[in-house]
Amino acid sequence: HAKKLGKGQFQFYTESLNVAARDRLALDSALRRALEQDELYVVYQPKVDARGRPFGFEALVRWDSAEFGSVSPVRFIPLAEENGLIGQLTWFVLRAACHEAARWRAAGHERLRVAVNISPSLFREKDLAALVRSVLEEAGLPPGNLELEITEGMLMGDVQRALAVLDELKAMGVYIAVDDFGTGYSSLAYLKRFPIDILKVDRSFVLECDQGNGGLAITRAIVSLAHSLNLRVVAEGVEKQTQLAVLNALGCEEFQGYLFARPLPAAQLAGYLDEKSPK
Ligand code: C2E
Ligand code: MG
Ligand code: MG
Ligand code: MG
Numbered sequence: 001h002a003k004k005l006g007k008g009q010f011q012f013y014t015e016s017l018n019v020a021a022r023d024r025l026a027l028d029s030a031l032r033r034a035l036e037q038d039e040l041y042v043v044y045q046p047k048v049d050a051r052g053r054p055f056g057f058e059a060l061v062r063w064d065s066a067e068f069g070s071v072s073p074v075r076f077i078p079l080a081e082e083n084g085l086i087g088q089l090t091w092f093v094l095r096a097a098c099h100e101a102a103r104w105r106a107a108g109h110e111r112l113r114v115a116v117n118i119s120p121s122l123f124r125e126k127d128l129a130a131l132v133r134s135v136l137e138e139a140g141l142p143p144g145n146l147e148l149e150i151t152e153g154m155l156m157g158d159v160q161r162a163l164a165v166l167d168e169l170k171a172m173g174v175y176i177a178v179d180d181f182g183t184g185y186s187s188l189a190y191l192k193r194f195p196i197d198i199l200k201v202d203r204s205f206v207l208e209c210d211q212g213n214g215g216l217a218i219t220r221a222i223v224s225l226a227h228s229l230n231l232r233v234v235a236e237g238v239e240k241q242t243q244l245a246v247l248n249a250l251g252c253e254e255f256q257g258y259l260f261a262r263p264l265p266a267a268q269l270a271g272y273l274d275e276k277s278p279k
Contacts, residue, residue, distance in 0.1 A: 028083050030067050031076055035088050039065055042096040043263035046272070047115070047234060047256045050248045054277050056113030056147065058256065059097035060263050061089065081121045090122050091131065098139035098146065100266055105145065107270065108279045115147040115177065120154040124161065129168040136172075143173035147198065150176065152184025155194060163194060170195035177234065182222055191229055199226040201252070203237025209250075210242040223250045 034040055041064075044057035063071045080086040094116050101114035122128065136143055148169065155162055166176060177198035178191075182205055191199075201222055208215025226233045235247045238257030247255065264272060 024079070027068065027071070027076070028079060030065055031063070031079060031083075031085060034063055034065060035085065035092065039063055040089070040092060041265075042093055042100070043265055044097075044100070044114075044269060045256060045263040046261045046276075047113075047254045048260050048276075049253075050244065050255065052260055052276060054112065054273070055254055056115060057269070058115040058149070058263075059093055059100075059117070061093050077119065081119050086119050086122050087126050090116075090118065091135070093117075094132070094135050095139070096266075098135050098141045100269070101145050102139045102141045104269070104273070105141070107273070109273060109277060111145075112277075113145055113147045113175065115149050117149045117179065118154070120151060120157075123150065123154045123165065124158060128165050129172070132169060132174060133172065144175070147175040147177055149179040149200065151179050152181070152190070155190045159190075166195050180236075182218075188225070191225075191231070196231060198232045198234055200234045200236050201247075203257075206235050206237045206243055206247065206257070207239075209235075209246045210240065216246065219246070220250055223247075223252060227251060 041062050042059050043062055044059055046054045047056050047058065048054050061073050061077075063073070063076055065071050077086070077089075080089050097114045097116050101112065104112045104114075118128065132146070132148070136146065150166075170176060175197045176195060177200055178196055179200050180202045181199050183202045199222070201219065205215070205219050205222060209219040210216070223233050232254070233252045234254040234256060235243075235252045236256050238244055238247065238255045238259045240259060243257075244255060244259060261272070
């Protein structure tokens, strides 16, 4: 019904679009500078057993921008995927995470895994296996201490390439987890076809697993599917004791969420480990 709109209204509409585009452009160049000026850092959220003892940590990137304040990764990761900065950003997070995990090892925590999120776009464009190998070597971290969280979207598109990269990482000894499981559009067949070790039940299912209306049924189905394929199950976004009770009864191996801990700055990890995983 564009014809019904007066001229003024149409101008108002295009102006607000321009403002959005200008904001985006500003955020874009701010992110470019952030990568050079140390505005990005990594926090670490524990993955624990039912008694709260840590198996490892997920590395989550943070951006405190001089210009925009604290910006959520939900906002700037998609931007980095579009503007080509995702490679540089992932390299930054991967290096920080691997060096951090090497410090845990040196402190006697030899089995803790660090998990890094990998965007689908990076997976398609770059030689991920070579990148990972070089960072592990530089940090002196054994591949068995690294886990990569990929999403279902990564397994669509160029399936042959995805398979080749994952097989190479798997052969190195790196663990592969499927993040946000159940929210993507890909077929379940990939679970059998790809060398996956771990399945992370999406927070949206965890949120409803202690409710009657089918929430429990779906979570139970996901966990039993994973176990029948010999995958380890991690529940993300666990906030309530009642959710933990259900997930534990279903046989989930690992739990992650505010009930146990929020993402922690690297400087707090030694104290956390002293308390939860004493040597
Ligand atoms: P994700 O990988 O599924 O990470 C889990 C998100 O849930 C994190 O948000 C975490 O802080 C949050 N979370 C953890 N426990 C709870 C809980 O109990 N309740 C609630 N409500 N939330 C919880 P965050 O750090 O804002 O990250 C959001 C998303 O941004 C991540 O989802 C991931 O997709 C992306 N992301 C974060 N860091 C990176 C990164 O370094 N690289 C890439 N490619 N993506 C990243
Ligand atoms: Mg993740
Ligand atoms: Mg997740
Ligand atoms: Mg999620």
